[in-house]
Amino acid sequence: MTTSRAASLERGGRRAGNSRVGEMLRQWRDRRRVSQLDLAIAAEVSTRHLSFVETGRARPSREMVLRLGEHLDVPLRERNHLLLAAGYAPVYREGELGDPEMTAARSALRQVLTGHEPYPAVVVDRMWNLVDGNAGVALLTEGAAPELLAPPSNVLRIALHPAGMAPRVLNLGELRADLLGRLRRQVDATADPGLAELLAEVRGYPCDDPVPEVEVPGGSAVFVPLRLRHRDRELSFFSTIATFGAPLDVTLSELAIESFYPADAATGEYLRRAAAANGTIDGGSIRPYPT
Incomplete structure (x- = not known):
C-alpha cells in the first residue's frame, strides 16, 4: 500500500470516528432542546x-467531550460512550456495590434504610431493579407472586403487575399514571433502550381502574398517594426520592432511594404499633438483587 493510500485511509477512519461522536452529541443536544448557539456559549x-x-x-x-456532556446533562454511562466514540478511554468507573471502594456508600444506604423503619424504603438501580430494601418493604410485597420477588426483582413489575401489588392498590389508575409518567420522562432523559422496553412492558399490564389522561389534582391534594389495602384496613403513603450527590461512579450515579412516609395519622400509628408489637411488619418476603 502506498503512503498516500495509507494516509487517506487513516484520514477516513478519523472522519468516521469524528462523525460518530458528532452525531451522538447532536442527538443529545436535540434531546435536551438546546440550540447550537446556547450550548456553545455555555x-x-x-x-x-x-x-x-x-x-x-x-x-x-x-476535555471538550466531557465539558459538552456536562452541559447537556448526559448520564455518566453515556459520557463514557461519547468518549469511546471520540477515541478516548472512559473516565468514569463502573464498580460493583460490593467493591471495597463502595464501603462508605453501602454504609450510608443501609443507614438510611434501617433508620426509616418501620416505614418502607427501597434502593433501585437505573432499571428499577431492587438493590436493597428494609423490613417495611414486606408490607408492599405482601401476596405478590414468588416469581416477581425473585432477584433481580423489579419494583415497577411488583407495583403494577396483576400478580403483584396492583390488586391491593385502591387508586391503581392514579398510581399507574404517575409511575408510567416517571418512567417515560426517564426514557426521554436517557434514551436507554432497556428502559423503553420496560415502559412498553408495564404499559401493557391490564388495569381496570381507568388511567386519567390529564392529572387534575383535587383542591387539597399535594402529591399522588399510594392507597394500599392491608388486610382489613387502608394505608396511605407518599414517597420521596434521594440520589447520591456529585457521583463519579456510574453505578452510584444510577442508584435512587425511594422512602415511603405515612400520608395520614392513622397509617403512621398503625405501622408504629405493629412494629412495636412484632419487631417488624408481617408480609411477603423480598430478596434484594445480589451486588
Missing part, C-alpha cells in the same frame, strides 16, 4: 467549532 466554545464537531469535520478533545 461550554465556552465557538459555534463554528461546535458545528464542525457535530458534522465530523473536527475531532473534539477529551
